Amino acid sequence: LFNSTELNDIEYIRSAYYNKLEIFRFSSSLGKFVGYTEYGVKQADYFNKDTAYLNSMKAEKERVCQHNIGNWYSNILSKSVPPTVRLYSTTPVSGHHPAMLVCRVYDFYPKQI
Numbered sequence: 001l002f003n004s005t006e007l008n009d010i011e012y013i014r015s016a017y018y019n020k021l022e023i024f025r026f027s028s029s030l031g032k033f034v035g036y037t038e039y040g041v042k043q044a045d046y047f048n049k050d051t052a053y054l055n056s057m058k059a060e061k062e063r064v065c066q067h068n069i070g071n072w073y074s075n076i077l078s079k080s081v082p083p084t085v086r087l088y089s090t091t092p093v094s095g096h097h098p099a100m101l102v103c104r105v106y107d108f109y110p111k112q113i
Contacts, residue, residue: 010069012061016040028061083107 012028024040024047026033032048035041047053086104 010061010065012065014057014060016043026057028058031058033057081107 010028013025015025016023021037022040023037024033024035024044026047032054033044035044047057084106086102086106088102089099090102091098092100
Protein backbone atom coordinates (compact mmCIF):
# COMPACT_ATOMS: atom_id res chain seq x y z
CA LEU A 1 0.00 0.00 0.00
CA PHE A 2 1.45 3.34 -0.95
CA ASN A 3 0.49 6.87 -1.85
CA SER A 4 3.91 8.42 -2.39
CA THR A 5 7.46 7.43 -3.28
CA GLU A 6 8.67 7.76 0.33
CA LEU A 7 9.51 4.41 1.96
CA ASN A 8 7.96 5.60 5.26
CA ASP A 9 4.59 6.00 3.46
CA ILE A 10 4.62 2.40 2.21
CA GLU A 11 3.12 -0.61 3.96
CA TYR A 12 4.19 -4.05 2.80
CA ILE A 13 1.45 -6.64 3.30
CA ARG A 14 1.74 -10.35 2.52
CA SER A 15 -1.46 -12.33 3.01
CA ALA A 16 -2.44 -15.99 2.88
CA TYR A 17 -5.94 -16.89 1.69
CA TYR A 18 -8.01 -20.06 1.58
CA ASN A 19 -11.42 -20.15 -0.16
CA LYS A 20 -11.30 -16.35 -0.56
CA LEU A 21 -10.91 -15.89 3.21
CA GLU A 22 -7.81 -14.18 4.55
CA ILE A 23 -6.19 -16.53 7.06
CA PHE A 24 -3.19 -14.50 8.18
CA ARG A 25 -0.97 -11.65 7.01
CA PHE A 26 2.35 -10.01 7.59
CA SER A 27 2.18 -6.23 7.93
CA SER A 28 5.34 -4.12 7.81
CA SER A 29 3.56 -1.44 9.86
CA LEU A 30 3.07 -3.88 12.71
CA GLY A 31 6.31 -5.76 12.03
CA LYS A 32 4.64 -9.10 12.66
CA PHE A 33 2.11 -11.65 11.46
CA VAL A 34 -1.54 -11.40 12.46
CA GLY A 35 -4.05 -14.27 12.26
CA TYR A 36 -7.71 -13.88 11.26
CA THR A 37 -8.93 -17.46 11.69
CA GLU A 38 -8.23 -20.11 14.33
CA TYR A 39 -5.66 -21.72 12.02
CA GLY A 40 -4.31 -18.30 11.03
CA VAL A 41 -3.69 -17.29 14.65
CA LYS A 42 -1.66 -20.48 15.17
CA GLN A 43 0.33 -19.85 11.99
CA ALA A 44 0.94 -16.22 12.95
CA ASP A 45 2.23 -17.27 16.37
CA TYR A 46 4.51 -19.84 14.74
CA PHE A 47 5.95 -17.36 12.22
CA ASN A 48 6.34 -14.60 14.84
CA LYS A 49 8.52 -16.94 16.94
CA ASP A 50 10.80 -17.67 13.97
CA THR A 51 13.04 -14.58 14.23
CA ALA A 52 15.00 -15.37 11.05
CA TYR A 53 11.82 -15.60 8.97
CA LEU A 54 10.30 -12.54 10.67
CA ASN A 55 13.43 -10.49 9.92
CA SER A 56 13.38 -11.61 6.29
CA MET A 57 9.76 -10.47 6.00
CA LYS A 58 10.66 -7.10 7.52
CA ALA A 59 13.40 -6.73 4.90
CA GLU A 60 10.94 -7.42 2.04
CA LYS A 61 9.58 -3.86 2.26
CA GLU A 62 12.93 -2.42 1.28
CA ARG A 63 13.85 -5.20 -1.15
CA VAL A 64 10.60 -5.20 -3.12
CA CYS A 65 9.01 -1.81 -2.56
CA GLN A 66 11.99 0.52 -2.56
CA HIS A 67 13.34 -1.08 -5.71
CA ASN A 68 10.05 -0.79 -7.64
CA ILE A 69 8.28 2.24 -6.19
CA GLY A 70 9.48 4.61 -8.91
CA ASN A 71 7.97 2.43 -11.65
CA TRP A 72 4.75 1.78 -9.75
CA TYR A 73 4.27 5.43 -8.85
CA SER A 74 4.77 6.74 -12.38
CA ASN A 75 2.68 3.98 -13.99
CA ILE A 76 -0.16 3.77 -11.49
CA LEU A 77 -0.57 6.70 -9.12
CA SER A 78 -0.02 9.35 -11.75
CA LYS A 79 -2.97 7.99 -13.77
CA SER A 80 -6.61 8.86 -13.32
CA VAL A 81 -9.94 7.90 -14.86
CA PRO A 82 -12.84 10.37 -14.90
CA PRO A 83 -16.00 9.19 -13.17
CA THR A 84 -19.34 8.32 -14.73
CA VAL A 85 -21.95 10.37 -12.88
CA ARG A 86 -25.70 9.82 -12.73
CA LEU A 87 -27.82 12.49 -11.07
CA TYR A 88 -31.57 12.09 -10.70
CA SER A 89 -34.54 13.04 -8.55
CA THR A 90 -36.68 10.44 -6.85
CA THR A 91 -39.53 10.28 -4.37
CA PRO A 92 -38.61 8.41 -1.18
CA VAL A 93 -40.82 5.49 -0.19
CA SER A 94 -41.15 6.82 3.33
CA GLY A 95 -40.08 10.05 4.89
CA HIS A 96 -41.04 13.62 5.32
CA HIS A 97 -39.55 15.00 2.11
CA PRO A 98 -41.47 15.03 -1.20
CA ALA A 99 -38.32 14.46 -3.31
CA MET A 100 -34.70 13.42 -2.95
CA LEU A 101 -31.71 14.18 -5.19
CA VAL A 102 -29.50 11.12 -5.79
CA CYS A 103 -25.95 11.25 -7.16
CA ARG A 104 -24.22 8.01 -8.19
CA VAL A 105 -20.57 7.86 -9.25
CA TYR A 106 -19.00 4.84 -10.99
CA ASP A 107 -15.78 3.59 -12.61
CA PHE A 108 -13.17 6.09 -11.48
CA TYR A 109 -9.61 6.06 -10.20
CA PRO A 110 -8.25 7.06 -7.75
CA LYS A 111 -11.10 6.12 -5.46
CA GLN A 112 -11.16 9.35 -3.45
CA ILE A 113 -13.64 11.97 -4.63
